[in-house]
Amino acid sequence: MAAKREPRIGLFLCHCGKNIAGGLDLEALAESSKGLAGIAYVTTHKFCCSEGGQAEIAGAIRGQNLDRVIVAACEPSLHLLTFQRCGEEAGIEPQFADLVDIRKWTMPGSPQKVDPGLALEESRKTVELAVKRMRLKRPVPLVTVKAEQAALVIGGGIAGLEAALDLADKGYQVHVVERQPTIGGKMALLYKVYPTNDCAPCILAPKTAYANIHPKIELLTNAEVRSVKGHVGGFRVEIVQSPRYVDTDTCTGCGDCVAACPRRVRDDVYAAGLGPRKAVFIPYDQAIPRKAVIDAANCLYFRNGTCRLCEKACLAGAIDFNQQPRTIGLSVGAIIVATGFEEYVPSAKTEYGFGRFGNVVTQFQLARLLDIDGPTKGRLLRPTDGREPRTIVMIQCVGSRDETAHPYCSGICCMYALKHAQIIREMVLPETEIHICYIDMRTPGKGFEEYYRRTRDMGILFIHGKPSEVAERPETKSLVVKVEDMDIGRPLELEADLVVLSCASVPPAGSEELSRILGIERDDSGFFKELHPKLRPVETRVRGVYLCGAAQGPKDIPASILQARAAASFADGELRRGTIRLPASMVKAEEIEKGGA
Amino acid sequence: MEDVYVEEFTSPGCVGCPAVKAMLEELSREFDGRVIVEEINIAEDASRAASYGIMTVPAVAVNGNLLFTGVPSRQDLRNAILEEMKED
Numbered sequence: 001m002a003a004k005r006e007p008r009i010g011l012f013l014c015h016c017g018k019n020i021a022g023g024l025d026l027e028a029l030a031e032s033s034k035g036l037a038g039i040a041y042v043t044t045h046k047f048c049c050s051e052g053g054q055a056e057i058a059g060a061i062r063g064q065n066l067d068r069v070i071v072a073a074c075e076p077s078l079h080l081l082t083f084q085r086c087g088e089e090a091g092i093e094p095q096f097a098d099l100v101d102i103r104k105w106t107m108p109g110s111p112q113k114v115d116p117g118l119a120l121e122e123s124r125k126t127v128e129l130a131v132k133r134m135r136l137k138r139p140v141p142l143v144t145v146k147a148e149q150a151a152l153v154i155g156g157g158i159a160g161l162e163a164a165l166d167l168a169d170k171g172y173q174v175h176v177v178e179r180q181p182t183i184g185g186k187m188a189l190l191y192k193v194y195p196t197n198d199c200a201p202c203i204l205a206p207k208t209a210y211a212n213i214h215p216k217i218e219l220l221t222n223a224e225v226r227s228v229k230g231h232v233g234g235f236r237v238e239i240v241q242s243p244r245y246v247d248t249d250t251c252t253g254c255g256d257c258v259a260a261c262p263r264r265v266r267d268d269v270y271a272a273g274l275g276p277r278k279a280v281f282i283p284y285d286q287a288i289p290r291k292a293v294i295d296a297a298n299c300l301y302f303r304n305g306t307c308r309l310c311e312k313a314c315l316a317g318a319i320d321f322n323q324q325p326r327t328i329g330l331s332v333g334a335i336i337v338a339t340g341f342e343e344y345v346p347s348a349k350t351e352y353g354f355g356r357f358g359n360v361v362t363q364f365q366l367a368r369l370l371d372i373d374g375p376t377k378g379r380l381l382r383p384t385d386g387r388e389p390r391t392i393v394m395i396q397c398v399g400s401r402d403e404t405a406h407p408y409c410s411g412i413c414c415m416y417a418l419k420h421a422q423i424i425r426e427m428v429l430p431e432t433e434i435h436i437c438y439i440d441m442r443t444p445g446k447g448f449e450e451y452y453r454r455t456r457d458m459g460i461l462f463i464h465g466k467p468s469e470v471a472e473r474p475e476t477k478s479l480v481v482k483v484e485d486m487d488i489g490r491p492l493e494l495e496a497d498l499v500v501l502s503c504a505s506v507p508p509a510g511s512e513e514l515s516r517i518l519g520i521e522r523d524d525s526g527f528f529k530e531l532h533p534k535l536r537p538v539e540t541r542v543r544g545v546y547l548c549g550a551a552q553g554p555k556d557i558p559a560s561i562l563q564a565r566a567a568a569s570f571a572d573g574e575l576r577r578g579t580i581r582l583p584a585s586m587v588k589a590e591e592i593e594k595g596g597a
Numbered sequence: 598m599e600d601v602y603v604e605e606f607t608s609p610g611c612v613g614c615p616a617v618k619a620m621l622e623e624l625s626r627e628f629d630g631r632v633i634v635e636e637i638n639i640a641e642d643a644s645r646a647a648s649y650g651i652m653t654v655p656a657v658a659v660n661g662n663l664l665f666t667g668v669p670s671r672q673d674l675r676n677a678i679l680e681e682m683k684e685d
Contacts, residue, residue: 129633541651582650
């Protein structure tokens with residue numbers, strides 16, 4: 001057999017201005033790299049990624065007859081594509097262009113920065129390994145595979161629906177998987193949305209309704225993803241749909257079953273734990289699909305074999321106690337993760353008394369109390385005695401910016417506290433005194449600072465300080481909030497009929513399991529991790545799996561919509577040609593059973 | 598005979614990774630250091646994993662080809678490395 005031709009590798013060492021050159025002796029690195037097996041050419045450049053830098057790389061490929069290229073510079077997620085494209089222009093296949101990070105040891109501010117001597121040593125090791133890898137690398141054959149003209153969207157909130165509608169309008173078949181019995185997500189629970197104070201269902205309903213009738217969208221509610229195999233263009237997805245115990249084809253959504261049901265339980269979703277629902281229920285009036293669902297854990301028939309009143313009341317004969325979980329297999333080309341967030345449960349912050357004191361509620365609970373379709377039909381009443389509160393204290397950053405809970409800023413809580421203060425002042429209880437206790441008011445966003453000013457102008461009182469404790473007066477169930485006003489340097493005790501906690505946004509339950517199923521990462525806070533926080537905020541490390549909305553990190557509705565459209569655009573970009581070129585190894589890998597982490 | 602370059606993809610908390618690591622260390626000893634093993638923590642170097650389309654760890658690439666996802670048998674891993682060695 002003929003001996004394999006020795007590859008001719010070009011090594012390009014980047015100064016990155018002074019980011020690398022300022023932290024190690026690049027000339028020494030170049031000198032020591034020249035003797036490595038396979039190296040045919042070594043040079044340095046001030047900015048390899050610049051037009052001039054790329055021109056020099058392309059020129060060297062042609063002039064020095066190079067067939068492989070390594071750039072030692074920054075993180076591959078930043079510029080690997082740049083150098084792969086540059087190499088391709090000059091005739092080198094993308095798989096034979098590599099980028100290795102030596103900047104992490106030199107750049108001011110990098111957590112891995114070390115002294116110049118050690119930086120040189122570490123860089124030598126990195127370059128040596130990269131050269132060895134590149135020299136021994138065999139060409140990976142590429143194969144063409146069919147790109148399924150279909151997508152899976154996980155999560156039927158505003159972000160997921162926006163992405164689904166975008167792709168469906170472009171002609172793709174879209175399957176939306178939603179864990180709850182209705183689509184709409186958190187936005188359906190908000191009553192109004194800032195900064196326009198539009199009615200949330202009024203601007204959400206057109207989207208949910210369109211998604212419901214769109215010929216290219218299949219809504220799978222009460223369903224969860226169980227497994228995903230395959231690759232971009234050809235993911236095989238297994239979904240399990242839990243039984244509703246109501247046949248959705250025959251159910252008319254009339255509500256006769258709900259009226260007949262004798263079993264009343266606390267509604268933790270649509271009434272946020274502040275009101276009841278029945279064991280058979282329609283989540284809310286504008287729910288899509290507007291079909292009943294039986295909560296088997298509370299249904300008397302499932303608990304002790306009696307009742308069946310709903311069955312007798314249903315003239316359509318839609319009740320079906322024998323429904324079983326259904327497994328659904330799908331083939332899709334791309335997956336969009338839009339699983340959203342949950343409100344932090346503040347019981348762990350015992351100093352604020354949530355769960356112990358009946359008149360301490362969260363902002364999401366307040367939203368339900370203000371909603372005309374909520375448990376109090378829009379009347380703001382104290383949970384303990386149904387009396388209208390004359391004084392309200394809102395506490396910001398509960399569980400957010402808090403080393404004992406979640407260190408990050410949730411970004412949306414300042415604005416929704418302002419929104420609720422405005423709604424109460426303008427529409428609900430104009431005479432009620434409202435205090436907002438804050439560490440910092442954070443209102444970046446178009447029109448948001450003006451919104452904050454307007455709230456101040458309405459006479460809402462702002463106290464610069466985070467309360468240390470909430471105490472209850474047992475006889476009245478009213479509350480006393482202890483806070484030090486940092487602007488005047490004085491401790492205050494605020495009387496409050498109602499205390500509202502602005503809680504952190506946290507990743508929803510099941511995120512860890514989903515990250516395992518999809519093979520994507522989560523960040524330190526538990527939200528799904530993007531490929532690069534600045535330049536690639538929608539992609540994940542699995543090609544063909546994209547993120548949008550609060551699944552990637554706390555964000556508001558406009559930002560979620562923006563990212564949803566971006567995710568749809570990425571999916572379209574991968575699938576639109578109908579075929580995808582992939583390394584043969586990647587296609588083969590799907591056949592191998594997984595047995596990993 | 599050529600050297601063989603093995604990329605071992607791992608992540609913190611990966612159940613199968615230590616087994617693969619032990620096998621590769623053993624094979625590296627058996628072939629007298631001619632098997633060069635690089636361990637890549639996918640949490641730190643996501644783009645390398647992405648370039649192979651890796652959805653799960655452990656995963657093993659040999660001379661630039663992703664050959665195993667999950668824990669391979671020692672025999673399969675050894676055969677794959679031998680195959681690469683005798684290629685030229």
